[in-house]
Amino acid sequence: MQRVLRAEKNDWLAVAAIAVLAAATALLVPAEHLLWVWIGVAGLIVVLMWSRFGDPLTLVLAWFVTSACFSYFFWRAPLPGGLLHVTVDRLFMLVVVTVMVLSLVVGRVSWRPLPAVVKLAVVMAGYFSVSLLMSGFASIADVTPHFRLVGGYYFPIIGMVIAYLAVRDERQAAKLAWFFLAFGLYLTVTAWAEYFGVWELVFPRYIADQELGIHWGRARGPFLVSPSLGVTLVFCFFSNLYLAGRMHGPARLLVYAADLLMVPAIFFTLTRSVWLAMVVCLVIYIAFNRRVRTKAGVFAGLGAVAVVLIAVLWPNLTSRDRATGGVSDPYPIYARVGLAKISMKLFSQQPVFGVGFGHFRDAAVQRGVDPASVYMRFASQQMEHNNFLSVLTETGVVGLVLYVLVLIGLLRVSLRVYRRLSPTGRGWMTRDFVVLYWIMFANYLIDAMFRETSVDPFNNSLFFVLSGMVLGMDFLLAGPAATWSAARTDRADAAFAADASLR
DSSP, X not given: OHHHHTSOHHHXXXXXXXXXXXXXXXXXXXXXXXXXXXXXXXXXXXXXXXXXXXXXXXXXXXXXHHHHHSSTTTOOEEOTTSSOEEOXXXXXXXXXXXXXXXXHHHTSSOOOOOOHHHHHHHHHHHHHHHHHHHHOSOOSSSSOHHHHHIIIIIHHHHHHHHHHHHOOSTHHHHHHHXXXXXXXXXXXXXXXXXXXXXXXXOSSGGGGOTXXXXXXXXXXXXXXXXXXXXXXXXXXXXXXXXXXXXXXXXXXXHXXXXXXXXXHXXXXXXXXXXXXXXXXXXXXXXXXXXXXXXXXXHHHHHHHHHHHHHHHSHHHHTSSOGGGTOOOOOHHHHHXXXXXXXXXXXXXXXXXXXXXXXXXXXXXXXXXXXXXXXXXXXXTTSOOSOHHHHHHHHHHHHHHHHHHHHHHXXXXXXXXXXXXXXXXXXXXXXXXXXXXHHHXXXXXXXXXXHSOGGGOHHHHHHXXXXXXXXXXXXXXXXXXXXOGGGTTSGGGGHHHHOHHHHO
């Protein structure tokens, strides 16, 4: 409240001017539309006030909710021409961008020079856009090319830039951890309800419609796609461990209890890439966890437990029934091998610029396949299930090089931040946060090896928003509050406490 009272007079003059304008407009608007006018005015005032006093990163977290639960299947309205639809999450992204721009204008957020990797990501998105414009918007694929471009690259890169500019203190890392505790609990309850058919507990209601999405019979969550739910749950699991490490007493036990409920939910996705990601991320967590001092002993113990479980569950593991833990279902493997063969054939014909962003399916049909091949039989009607091969096929060597360079650039920055932070630092923005980012990095890469990730705006954006936060940490740690002759001491932690000097 005191913060509001100390606001500059021109802030309140702007609000008063809007109110006067709204009152004047109301005299000219028919009574049946007056409610919508006042709602619009109230929304405009909230946007202005948030731009002056709020945290843009909070709006990004709120956007994640709209992206997961209030997107295309919840509500949509076609724009003239039918090429694009208005959805809640897209409208809210406009609000987020508007607030960010206004925050920069009024000085709530200070502009920072964009890192080279962000500029490279913008170039990559621009190149993909040109590729789409040259190849056209029409496609036989279920997921339109422009949806993949906007949801898979535009929104994530926008989120990365906002996170980079908005990060200024440790409270934002805490906010992110608490948010994903709550959101992870929602997804966990939803996964349990789906798996056991308790549809009364499922929201949004469209999750219960087997005609929508894919992977009916598995836990899909509001994404209607099992891998998307699994990737998010894996991140939430380790985010909870990060959160629990900063809590004490019963509260920590409650967070651990949430993670115990989350493990079966991850299994309920019945997705092998998700199970693999869980194992790999667990190895990363143990390897870099400061609280685990006897890592060799922990790995040996986990290895022994794994051997025993494999021996006991061998009949289930070797079955084709994923509901019992089986990993031997060959048909998805056949499809991926066939898709890789098609991709290599398309790449050999157009290696430099590819067949056009979002047009793998169109090009694959035109080139024809071998109907006698078991691999081609399962692959011929699908989109590429490997993000690297998809980028290579659709945008050529140029696109793949840009994409890989962005990933390498982000990893290099995170390594630099990790080295700069104190090994014994306390708080939220410590090496533990960078390790959490590496966990999401591995989670993202494993997902990218087994499907086209541009169809998943939520997890693509999650990865890039976390990247933006790490980039913001890198900027802060290189600032005047961090003297890097002492970068390996606890003075590095002061960089996040000195908010005023770093803005």
